[in-house]
Amino acid sequence: MWSVSDDALLAGLATGDPEAASAFVRRFQRRVFGLALTIVGEPRAAEDVAQEAFLRAWRHAGAFDARRGTVVTWLLTITRNLAIDAVRVRRPITLDPDAILGLDLAGAERLPEELVALRDDADRLAAALARLPNEQRRALVLAGLMGRTAREVSEVEGIPLGTAKTRIRTGLLRLRAALVSEERAE
Amino acid sequence: MSGFTCADMRELAPELALGVLGGAERAEAFAHVEACGSCRAVVSDLTDAAEALPLIAREAEPPPGFEGRVLAELGGRRRRIRFRWAAVVAATAAAAAIISIVIVRVVDRGSDDRRAAATAVWSAPMVDADGTDVGWAFVSDGRPASVGISVSYALPAGTYTIESVRGDGATLDLGKLTVSDGQGAWAGTAPTAEGDLIVVRLLDVSGDVVCTANPSV
Numbered sequence: 001m002w003s004v005s006d007d008a009l010l011a012g013l014a015t016g017d018p019e020a021a022s023a024f025v026r027r028f029q030r031r032v033f034g035l036a037l038t039i040v041g042e043p044r045a046a047e048d049v050a051q052e053a054f055l056r057a058w059r060h061a062g063a064f065d066a067r068r069g070t071v072v073t074w075l076l077t078i079t080r081n082l083a084i085d086a087v088r089v090r091r092p093i094t095l096d097p098d099a100i101l102g103l104d105l106a107g108a109e110r111l112p113e114e115l116v117a118l119r120d121d122a123d124r125l126a127a128a129l130a131r132l133p134n135e136q137r138r139a140l141v142l143a144g145l146m147g148r149t150a151r152e153v154s155e156v157e158g159i160p161l162g163t164a165k166t167r168i169r170t171g172l173l174r175l176r177a178a179l180v181s182e183e184r185a186e
Numbered sequence: 187m188s189g190f191t192c193a194d195m196r197e198l199a200p201e202l203a204l205g206v207l208g209g210a211e212r213a214e215a216f217a218h219v220e221a222c223g224s225c226r227a228v229v230s231d232l233t234d235a236a237e238a239l240p241l242i243a244r245e246a247e248p249p250p251g252f253e254g255r256v257l258a259e260l261g262g263r264r265r266r267i268r269f270r271w272a273a274v275v276a277a278t279a280a281a282a283a284i285i286s287i288v289i290v291r292v293v294d295r296g297s298d299d300r301r302a303a304a305t306a307v308w309s310a311p312m313v314d315a316d317g318t319d320v321g322w323a324f325v326s327d328g329r330p331a332s333v334g335i336s337v338s339y340a341l342p343a344g345t346y347t348i349e350s351v352r353g354d355g356a357t358l359d360l361g362k363l364t365v366s367d368g369q370g371a372w373a374g375t376a377p378t379a380e381g382d383l384i385v386v387r388l389l390d391v392s393g394d395v396v397c398t399a400n401p402s403v
Contacts (some may be wrong), residue, residue, distance in 0.1 A: 008369070011369060017318075017319060018257065018261070019318060021257055021260050022253065022257055025253050025256050025257065026253060029248050029252060029253060029256075030245040030246060030247060030248070031243075031245050033245075033246050033247070033248040033252065034244050034245040034246035035240050035243040037246050038243040038244065039243075043249065046246075047248060047249055047252060050248060050252070050256075051252070051255060051256050051259060054256045054260070055256075055259060055260065058260055069234070069237060072241070073237045073238060073240070073241070076237075076240035076241065076243075077237055077240065080240045081205070121238065121241055122241045122242060125238055125239070125241050125242050126242055129242065140239070141239075141242075143201070143206045144204045144206075144236055144239040145239050145240060145242065145243065147205065147206060148206065149201075149206045149208060150201060150206065151208075165197075165201070168200055168201060168204070168206075169197065169199075169200040169201070171200075172200040172203065172204065172232055172236060173200065173232070175235050176231060176232055176234070176235035179235055179238065
């Protein structure tokens with residue numbers, strides 16, 4: 001029954017139907033909990049964040065605009081923001097960006113033609129990140145995934161503030177260029 | 187426009203897109219972007235890439251019972267909201283009932299034919315063969331009856347025939363409802379000279395009933 005699109009399932013969640021809510025949670029819970037756990041680093045706190053993310057999604061489903069993005073990126077943005085808030089309230093944690101991703105990015109660099117063959121969004125993103133210089137990738141993951149400001153990135157990485165800003169900026173610009181060129185290649 | 191130049195903004199656009207710009211700078215950056223279309227486009231492009239970053243996190247199995255706890259909390263919050271709305275609806279319905287009585291009494295003083303203009307309404311969930319609510323139907327018993335249908339998910343995309351059944355057993359073809367991406371809505375009228383509408387249902391292209399609204403069930 002639930003072969004419906006993510007958008008339609010979100011609409012069902014918004015109407016308050018228990019079956020739609022159940023299907024929505026089942027479809028996204030691994031992603032939501034995984035992201036929360038990645039950022040807060042502790043299962044109990046991650047569960048609290050993940051639960052609140054689904055409640056926020058239900059409450060704000062009417063604000064979702066399919067023209068601006070997908071349901072999963074919208075839901076993960078909610079999760080990320082909640083997780084970052086939770087981390088800031090509890091304690092600042094310093095995790096290694098590559099360990100956070102659980103990907104051997106340094107050893108997983110792919111050739112461009114292999115990149116084109118990838119279809120899954122997460123795989124495409126991982127491949128694009130893998131092509132970034134290590135220091136830019138670390139700065140980008142710390143800022144973009146963990147919510148660290150440029151000053152915090154400079155402290156974690158032991159580099160000047162200006163260097164941290166440059167790495168974040170260059171990393172995101174390159175990531176965007178890689179994703180756009182890959183879309184065009186398709 | 188803020189004190190930032192476009193060159194300043196291009197430097198800060200990635201941090202703004204990633205949501206990690208500090209408070210004062212963020213406020214100034216937003217003020218600039220609000221007034222500058224080209225910088226707004228740059229930030230928008232970068233935001234697309236920034237919002238994709240959480241996809242990189244590994245999936246993980248939540249603890250046992252997670253789904254149940256989320257659904258229980260959702261149900262609890264819905265009930266609290268429904269209770270608040272029920273109070274509003276009850277107050278509105280009471281006010282409407284008073285107004286209706288006044289209208290009917292005024293109409294009664296005129297011609298009997300005009301009593302037909304007095305309107306009552308029923309609404310009921312549209313239920314599929316599995317007993318799942320897939321939408322709602324609203325019907326007035328005026329002459330003609332006004333009918334409204336909305337489905338918000340669960341039906342496959344396509345065009346459905348809207349059929350109603352009158353109290354005298356006659357079936358009426360009211361028109362077509364198109365469902366796209368799980369959503370569809372229709373509003374129109376139905377002739378009810380010989381009996382009120384007692385059922386509204388949707389039929390697929392094969393003529394099979396896919397869901398029914400019946401207030402007596």
